[in-house]
Amino acid sequence: MLKQTKRLTLVEQVAEQIEDLITSGIWAVGSRVPPEPELMEQLQVSRNTLREAIRALTHAGLLKTRQGDGTYVCSSSALGPVLKKRIMRSKMLETLEVRQALEQEAVKLAALRRDEEDLVKITHCLEQCKLAINTQDPQTYAQWDIEFHQAVVSASHNDLLIELYDYISESLQHIVVELFEKADFKKYYFTHEQLLKAITERDSDKAVEIAHLFIQESQQHLTSDNTTGTGGQLHESIKQPDQTRG
Template identity: 55%
Template sequence: MLQKTNRLTLVEQVALQMEGLIESGKWAVGMRIPAEPELMVELNVSRNTLREAVRALIHAGLLKTKQGDGTYVCSSSALGVVLQKRILRSDTLKTLEVRQALEREGAHLAAQRRTSEEARELLLQLERCEAAAARGDIDGFVAEDIRLHQTIVAASHNEILLELYDHIAEASQDSITSLTRYEVKADFLEIHRQLVEAIVGQDADQAAAAVHRYISESKAVFEGREEEQR
């Protein structure tokens, strides 16, 4: 038998309001949230209620407290926290398989839906990747490469796909960085150029095929490193 749902407690309401500020970007990751007195006035709640709400968000992984400094935003959403914890329990190969699924669909849709402005931005972002690689700036290349893939997925115009991808990219950044350091070579860059040109040319099948090729290369790099360590 279905039970009557309970109304949200005041603490839950305050926590949801604060979570909304985080998810909207008003409280960005890395930002120190306002001090207790300010929040008590803004939210019109008591100190105890506010502290309970903050504790709930700390437990959820959205906030963290630095002793003597304040409370900071450490994740953009509860979904991101869940995905991060799950990815940390997975190996790189499984993460690559998830990336392939999301990036392939993102590229396929981007080729169909990208705007003229997005096509120009993709070409500019590709040039930034190639420039970083040319000057041997590995850290710069990694950052630009991640932005390139986020730009591609954004051009799919599927907000759910973009949110999932952003969280996956954030949670798996260490493994992406580790693999990308081994992948800055001519053929890897050429595949990315083929990917962008396929999206610009609105060839969805070629865009998806390019994703398959560079993920296959990443898998080969991972498996080669695993073999060396045995």
């Protein structure tokens, strides 16, 4: 049996309006929320009502209050904080599997939808990965490897997929560093290079095949207790990227 719908309280209405400003991007992540008097005037509500709405959004993880400094936007949607908390309770391999499941669909869409701007971003990230391998810098490699995959997912032009992937990827930098210490990342680089080639050529089947390959490689290194690898030490460096490219 259907139940009678409940009318939103004034606090809930104010919180909903503020959340709309955040999710629409009008209030960007990192930006400072307007002062209380300004918001009270715009919303035509009391200080207590406004503070209750701000408190609710702070609890949801969208806002953060800094003592003596004001209130700031810290997430673009309530989904982000919830996912982050859940990821913290997940095993490393589980998180990686979810990320990679999203990625397989993303590379297929990227091959079909990418534009020239997308290719420039992906190529730049891959070149930075190459430099990090040659200088044996796992932290920098982790940063650019994640940005490479985010650029690929962005090329899917599916906003929900991009948002989900970004939230999960934020928690994975330490995993990439751990993989760097176990594996020969020269091999990973060439797999990523093949993925870029498939996306450039709009070969979605090939892109999915390659994504599945580096997913298997990552899982093998995480689940194997006997991985000898090279400890991140490459016996030869990769050819430096052409500095004239963007």
